[in-house]
Amino acid sequence: MTDILCRDPNTVMRLQRLGSIHQSRLSFMRLLTRRLAREGWRFQQTAFEVNDKGEGHAVYTAHGPDRAYSLIAYAHDLPAEKRSDRVIADAWDATFTLFDGVPTAADIERLSHNIPVQEAGRVTGTELSVSRANRSVRLWEHVVSELAAGRQPDAAQIEAVGYLMRTTAVYGSGKLGAADREMIADRAEFRAPFQVEMLSVYLTRWFVLDLVQHMANLRAAAAGAEAAQLSPELARSMGIGNSTGLGMAPFLLNHPVLFNNWVAARENAIRAVRNLAKASADEVALFRELVDRSKLSIAAWHSEHPIQIEKLGDLRADVAKLDTYLAQHGLTGAQPWDVLYSWAEQALSLEGQEWIASLILEPYGALVDGFAEEMAADNTATFRIAGAMSIGDLRALLKDVYAWAIDIDWQAPENRARAWYVSEEKLEPRLGERFEEPIEEYEQPLAPGRDAAQLYQALAHWPDEAQVAEFLLRHPEHRHVLRRAQIVGRAPYAEIRDNTISDRVLPIDMLRCKLAFFGATQFDPRSDRWVRICMYGNAPLPTELTVENADFWVFPDQETVLEETGA
Template structure:
């Protein structure tokens, strides 16, 4: 039996550590591209009907072993005053749906009347996702004008932004009337979480590349010239941007089983690699190569937010320490990855530790990639409260899981300074100041630590051998907390073990944690409540995808980066 155990949830599930997670082999984008390549998916552009001012539609179809899926994209001429990244916006530069199958002309006509309206439109179960995107205006104009003049865009400007369009929402799983997840869960390509959304974004990036080239060609033709073709290397460096705010943060609290499965898969992968007794020369060579390639990403990562500036400084200092340590490290001795991991725990910040933990997985796809299939969860399951559980067992479970919460003085204003609510005006989750705004009556149940402490106190005078059902008959307001404690008792990584309503909470930690599982890189917070990221930067386009380039594209090639 292995001597290496999974890491303690009391360590892993603290917000500061969750906010230091990095992408890995189990990130959803990489799970998708590996599958598409290994199964030999075929891609084609089946329509591109866009006029000279950039209005029209296009269709991009992915053909898999059993099903085909089509991105139906609508391009719009959006006035500058109508451009907004807010959820409540009503117009966008482009709107999209991922269609189950190959759409007919009648389907496209129906979609053209609905998808551009987003929330105001109507979709059916043939639509798997609905999304929208806006241009990065200055970079878009720069690329179009340079190509139209027969020149390539400036790479410094490309690197400073990283994308030509950014999505402001990608909705799936039944949102707006689209297909519910349970309708698709049996399809192998959608076993892992968020594969519908990741496929939509993957195809969206292809459309954006074609659209910017089309606009450059149109402008050049109007001037009697021929536009330059966008350099393939520059095109690959461009991803799809995303602006993510507080709306994503409650997801981790509202989907405890799903969150548990994500973290469990990552922790099990780390454990499996730490337990490897000997590393082969090929595995060591790949690891060292990816360490070097990672330096390119980290060196190019920029942010002006003070918290992220510090994290970046920590990560760069840790990377320098790792590089120095690896110069004298022997991979030929027993359990090299565990020794390297233990050294990191003793010598690096959580940023460096989690970066190294992700990178250690890279040579071992054969050992860890199967874990991606375990990351989904039936979030609609009705988990009944076990009423036969004794009060004593409940108290012990609360103490084990929420010890930090029992040590918190919940009467202190600083420990309950914030309150989560949904803004009626913006229709988005908000984190307000409890004692400065009239929001407490609208508070969402997103403080499980406080609730667990309240339950523990309510149980104080109840005998240990009484069943929890009897307690709940007297105190039904604690039902949701009892249920949650029982869920976390079976799913130890389901709960964030930190105060989510304190005066010092940084929601950006929740955002970064979730986005790391998507596969995002180069987080650029604009505050502690919203962040810009890039998806699929450096990835091959669908028409370039092959088993040779489907996996490690996340790490820029050192030779390409230096040219």
């Protein structure tokens, strides 16, 4: 039997492939729901004080084996002209914090002066995250009006949008004074990445559904009538939307060890499954079932952006090819998952290849879920530069990791057309046109390929036996990228192996990659620099969560689709 190795970083870490990754068993939302169900977390709404204008607050508490956490939600009556998804907005339809424990009345009062103003406010170490959300105005009004009239809302309209509210930011890790990551990293429930944020969004969805029902009830009562109760199937079908822009893109570049650990966990899981000698009948049956359910998601995935439209066309063609493959070959031979993936590499688009790479993990929770324990990077000491490394070894390392960059003509304007900088007004990352805007002096070190190529050139006349420390004494300007190269030498999936400042770079590839690890679906780019997604669509509500439904909710169920559409 052939021992299948992990995929080559030079293959995996190209932007086009990273921008085609799909959610998987190791996605952070699914890690959370599995844990909440497995450990028997208990959920309760402990306050809901919202008036007929939609103003007030609510509290939702999650009780775990050792600790409790509470989402404090503040609802606002926001004029339409103030509603904006831009990060520079200063008012929202709802604002939130995830509180460490159960808040007192004094906590709720204190936070009522800070959470609704977001960046203009300040919080403390008892607050773990700060977030905000806006309504999908068209769908919100449709759902409220239909329920108030005693009818269920139209499933087709719900499917077209997918969410009643979308977050415009979910901040954690010390933002605005909230608890630093180090304060909670040793808690079992938060060891995996972004679990605070995922719990916050999960509870936010519960609040949003309660709020829309509350507003419908009030509208019906004012007319002397009784509102319909939103059907559980329709409620479950709606997730929380998210609008994400350039602010998220540099994260993958600025956290190389963490990014490596995410990708390495997924690649190790893919390798483990590809190395299985055979697949049982039950494992094949589950895979085929989830392929069929995945088709429903792909069929419902719409976008108006030309890039995503083309990718969706490719993916739908890939679905048909997979059907033909499974009909002709099945999964009964030796190393069937490796045979399937190797076929996909030759026959499918990048979107289809990564769809298959994620899907083959699904029948093997016992084999692959443990890799999630390796996805955090909290205990990684700051990488000190290994000054004793020889120039010869450094040169070889650069050739191995950055060969793609060394071969680029960095004098050509198209290869350095863009520059990353931070806006003065909002301290948010931006990507500008180097030769059209006066931004070069403010450029951030987010072009590691170019910097590595410059380092390689600077080493040209240095003897192999010289040490890195000697070189840096004379050329300290290369310190940042030399450290980065040594990090990637230990963490092979830490570096995006593409030019991040070319005229062809698509930041949405970086956004898609990060959001897929979150567990997002229905990626809908609105430009090459921002994207809308849906989180927790089809997930059981906290009060419905069981071990049986905690995992595969991300795949639509045919029976549920029929119920929603009335077919």
